[in-house]
Amino acid sequence: xxFYNPDNFKQGSLILGRFKxxxxxxxxxxxxxxxxxxxxxxxxxxxLVNPMLLMLFVILALLPVALAFFFTTPKSGYHNALYYFLxxxxxxxxxxxxxxxxxxxxxxxx
Numbered sequence: 297x298x299f300y301n302p303d304n305f306k307q308g309s310l311i312l313g314r315f316k317x318x319x320x321x322x323x324x325x326x327x328x329x330x331x332x333x334x335x336x337x338x339x340x341x342x343x344l345v346n347p348m349l350l351m352l353f354v355i356l357a358l359l360p361v362a363l364a365f366f367f368t369t370p371k372s373g374y375h376n377a378l379y380y381f382l383x384x385x386x387x388x389x390x391x392x393x394x395x396x397x398x399x400x401x402x403x404x405x406x
Contacts, residue, residue: 319368319378326364333357 311320337353345353367378 314370315368316375319376322378323361323364323368326360330358330361333360 311317315323334354334357337350337357341350341353367381368376371377371380
C-alpha cells in the first residue's frame, strides 16, 4: 500500500504539526520509563561496577525513548514509521477472499 499526499497534509489536526495524541503519550511514557531506569541504575550501580558496564546499562535504559523516537519519525507517504508498521500488520492479519464475479457456466449446458 502506498499513499500519495502533499507534505502539509493534515498539519492542522496534529499536535505541533507532527504528532497525534497517542504518539505523544508513547513518547512521554517512554521518557518517564527511561528516566526512572537511569535513576535506579545510577543509585544502585554507581560504586559497584566499572564505568563501561554502567554506560552499557544507561544505553539500555535509553532504549525505550530511542525506539519511541524511531517510531514517531516521519516516513514518506505515511504519517510516521509506527503508522506504517500498523498498516502492514493490519494488511497481514486481514482475511482476503476473492469472489469470482463473472459468468458461471454449468457443465451440463455445454
